[in-house]
Amino acid sequence: MITSLSSRPATTPILTALRRIxxxxxAAKRSLCVQGRRSDIQRPVFVRAFSTQPVIADxxxxxKIATTFEPWWSAEDIEAGIETGTVRYGKLHVPxxxxxxxxxxxxxxxxxxxxxxxxxxFMARNRAVHGDRVAVRLMWKAYKRDDSGSDGTGEDEVSxxxxxxxxxxxxxxxxxxxxxxxxVVRPGETKIQPRDQRLPAMDLVQPFSQVDEGVHLVACEIxxxxxxxxxxxxxxxxxxxxxxxxxxxHRAIMERYGLTSQEYSEDVERALRERLPSSEAxxxxxxxxxxxxxxxxxKSHRVISIDPPTARDLDDALSVEIRHGGRLRIGVHVADVxxxxxxxxxxxxxxxxxxxxxxxxxxxxxxxxxxxxENLCSLLPGEDRLAFSVFFTLDRATGCLCGDxxxxxxxxxxxxxxxxxxxxxxxxxxxxxxxxxxxxxxxMADVELxxxxxxxxxxSRTDDTIRVGSSKxxxxxxxxxxxxxxxxxxxxxxxxxxxx
Numbered sequence: 001m002i003t004s005l006s007s008r009p010a011t012t013p014i015l016t017a018l019r020r021i022x023x024x025x026x027a028a029k030r031s032l033c034v035q036g037r038r039s040d041i042q043r044p045v046f047v048r049a050f051s052t053q054p055v056i057a058d059x060x061x062x063x064k065i066a067t068t069f070e071p072w073w074s075a076e077d078i079e080a081g082i083e084t085g086t087v088r089y090g091k092l093h094v095p096x097x098x099x100x101x102x103x104x105x106x107x108x109x110x111x112x113x114x115x116x117x118x119x120x121x122f123m124a125r126n127r128a129v130h131g132d133r134v135a136v137r138l139m140w141k142a143y144k145r146d147d148s149g150s151d152g153t154g155e156d157e158v159s160x161x162x163x164x165x166x167x168x169x170x171x172x173x174x175x176x177x178x179x180x181x182x183x184v185v186r187p188g189e190t191k192i193q194p195r196d197q198r199l200p201a202m203d204l205v206q207p208f209s210q211v212d213e214g215v216h217l218v219a220c221e222i223x224x225x226x227x228x229x230x231x232x233x234x235x236x237x238x239x240x241x242x243x244x245x246x247x248x249x250h251r252a253i254m255e256r257y258g259l260t261s262q263e264y265s266e267d268v269e270r271a272l273r274e275r276l277p278s279s280e281a282x283x284x285x286x287x288x289x290x291x292x293x294x295x296x297x298x299k300s301h302r303v304i305s306i307d308p309p310t311a312r313d314l315d316d317a318l319s320v321e322i323r324h325g326g327r328l329r330i331g332v333h334v335a336d337v338x339x340x341x342x343x344x345x346x347x348x349x350x351x352x353x354x355x356x357x358x359x360x361x362x363x364x365x366x367x368x369x370x371x372x373x374e375n376l377c378s379l380l381p382g383e384d385r386l387a388f389s390v391f392f393t394l395d396r397a398t399g400c401l402c403g404d405x406x407x408x409x410x411x412x413x414x415x416x417x418x419x420x421x422x423x424x425x426x427x428x429x430x431x432x433x434x435x436x437x438x439x440x441x442x443x444m445a446d447v448e449l450x451x452x453x454x455x456x457x458x459x460s461r462t463d464d465t466i467r468v469g470s471s472k473x474x475x476x477x478x479x480x481x482x483x484x485x486x487x488x489x490x491x492x493x494x495x496x497x498x499x500x
Contacts, residue, residue, distance in 0.1 A: 069126050069227045072172040078135045081171075086138055088163075089174065092119065094130040094198040104136050104168050117168045126170040127225045127232070130198045131177030136168035179258040180219040180237055187213065192220055192234060195256060202234040215243045217252045246483020250360060260354050264369040268347075272371040276340065279376055283384045283413055286339075295412040298384060302417045303333055304443055305379050309421040312364065313357060313373040314380060317387075317416055320449050326396045327405070328453055333414050335377040336386040337368070362480065381416045388412070396449075399457030418443045425451075 073081075081087025090104040093116070102119040109115070117138065119125055128134045181202065183194040190204040202220065210216055217240035225232035240255070241248025254261040276282055286294060297303070297319075305317040319331035341348050351367050358365040366373045379385050389412040393405035418440065428436045429451055433444045476487040 069123065070169075070171070071227060072126070073135065078172060081135075081137065087135055087171065088138060088168075089133065089135055090117075092125065092128050092130060092132045092134050092170070094125075096196075096198060099198050102130075104134060104170075106136075106163070109163075115163050117163065117166050119168050119170065124167075124169045126173075127227075128170045128173050129177065129222070130196070131179055132173050133175040134170045135172040135174055137171050138163065138166040138168055140166050176222055180221055180255050181234060182217065182219050182240070182252050182256040184215050184243055185218055186215055192218065195252070201231050203231050205233055205235050208236070210239060212242065217241055217243055217245075217248045219252075219255050250362070250483070253360070254358075259358050260365060263365070269369050269371050272369055276371070276376055279384050282339075282376060282386065286386065286413070292411070294386070295389065295410050297331075297333075297389065297412050298415040301331060301414065302442065302446060303331070303379070303414050304418045304420060304446060305381075305416055306420045306422060306425055309423060310359075312378065313366070313368075314378045314416075314419065317379045317414070318450060320446050322396075322449070323393065323405075327402055328394050328396050328449060329391055329405075330394060330450070330453075331389055331391050333379070333387040333389045333412065335379055336388045336411060337372070337377050338388075339386050340372055340376060341368070361475065361477065361483070379414070379416045381419045384413060384415050386411070387414045389414070394453050394457065396453055397456070399453050399455075399460055420447070 078087055082089075088104075088106045090106040092102060092104050094102045100121055102125055103116045104119055105114055105116050107114070117136070119136070181192070181194050181199060182196070183192040183199075183202065185192050185204070185208045187210045188207055190207050192202040192204060194200075194202065202222070204220070205223065208216070208218065219237045219240060220234040221237055222232045223235050240251045243249075251261070253259070301319045301321070303317045303319045305314045307314055315335045315337075317333045319333065321329040321331075323329050341351065347368075354365075354367045357367045357373065368377065376385075379387070389410055391408045393402040394400065395402055420439065420443075424436045424439065425447060428439060428444060428447065433439060433441070439447075471490045471492045474489055474491050475485040478484065478486050
């Protein structure tokens with residue numbers, strides 16, 4: 001049941017038109033084309049199905065803004081359109097820097113395909129904003145015959161093509177985006193200016209009543225947007241704080257991008273600790289179990305991880321063996337999270353909702369409970385861990401894959417021998433192992449093998465290509481509690497990162 005749509009009488013011009021035509025079945029003989037000014041050329045026009053309104057609104061004249069949107073369709077009209085295939089549900093996407101190039105990702109069809117169709121222009125979005133779930137009317141191009149009638153589609157025929165070729169117009173907002181609107185406002189005023197440039201300015205239902213002077217950050221949600229207004233009305237969800245305040249800016253980022261700022265509850269962490277007290281207990285249970293045997297690589301393979309120095313969840317590691325004939329057997333080992341998180345479980349769904357671990361300047365918000373992400377599923381040195389491993393063989397001289405040596409995949413038990421940082425590896429390779437005496441010589445020998453073959457493979461992969469990499473902007477703060485940076489600099493990917 002659609003609850004956010006305006007009501008209409010049971011019989012409407014839209015519903016009547018839908019009942020009378022069947023353009024998807026047999027291209028019925030109806031005049032649905034916009035008349036061209038010349039009959040001697042074949043010009044593309046848009047199908048005017050189910051409405052007396054122009055399909056694509058005429059652009060406003062210079063200095064004038066079109067302020068009248070089409071009424072939203074009723075639930076009955078939408079369902080009738082869905083039956084004929086001319087109306088679909090989907091999610092609206094508006095590009096950050098090309099807001100006029102919006103599109104709708106349609107719900108999967110019977111074949112499981114998810115198609116995007118363009119929504120041309122602000123008026124065609126019809127009061128929908130980025131992230132909204134919408135109902136859209138699909139429209140296809142049609143062509144007017146020339147005088148000879150030899151080409152194109154006749155004046156009384158409509159060409160209905162593939163969904164991919166259609167354009168769309170929003171006919172209803174089914175559900176607003178759950179991401180709050182983060183914007184700025186002054187005390188006593190009602191105008192909200194969103195930080196997301198894809199959103200229009202908004203009017204608070206009640207004036208902002210904060211006593212403190214200056215500009216403030218707030219989180220709002222749209223509550224109303226009538227057909228004659230350029231700007232929607234919104235209500236205040238909560239006050240984030242003054243613009244420039246570290247705490248307020250931190251919260252604004254989390255809210256604007258829909259990031260979860262809540263830790264897993266202590267009850268969840270405690271339950272995991274009680275069920276999975278230690279890695280030794282987990283491994284012992286696996287070894288005693290009747291399931292498929294895992295490769296036990298704890299004594300046979302020297303495994304190392306290379307990560308940023310501040311990383312807490314070490315989720316992948318490497319190993320290398322020298323084989324006969326100048327070959328290297330490389331192992332890549334990834335933490336086996338699936339052993340602890342069952343598919344479609346509550347924890348699996350929550351992790352999917354969070355999508356990733358979020359690193360903010362003063363706090364980390366993990367995708368999984370910390371007992372998993374920073375302990376049992378983190379490949380810490382000296383600790384037995386469950387992993388999923390893949391082995392492949394590279395030619396040491398060229399870095400090319402040796403096809404006659406099969407690639408092997410399997411679940412494993414590993415024990416990392418060392419945790420290295422990118423900075424340590426870069427320093428050791430640039431200035432010699434003496435620069436990082438804390439690295440064991442045997443570990444350093446493995447690093448040199450991996451570095452050398454990775455460099456050769458990179459050359460073979462990127463020959464005659466352009467390597468594009470983005471730099472990172474880093475900040476230094478006066479203290480762990482300070483939100484005011486004292487220094488900033490740009491950092492390009494290091495050689496050890498590229499070598500991976």
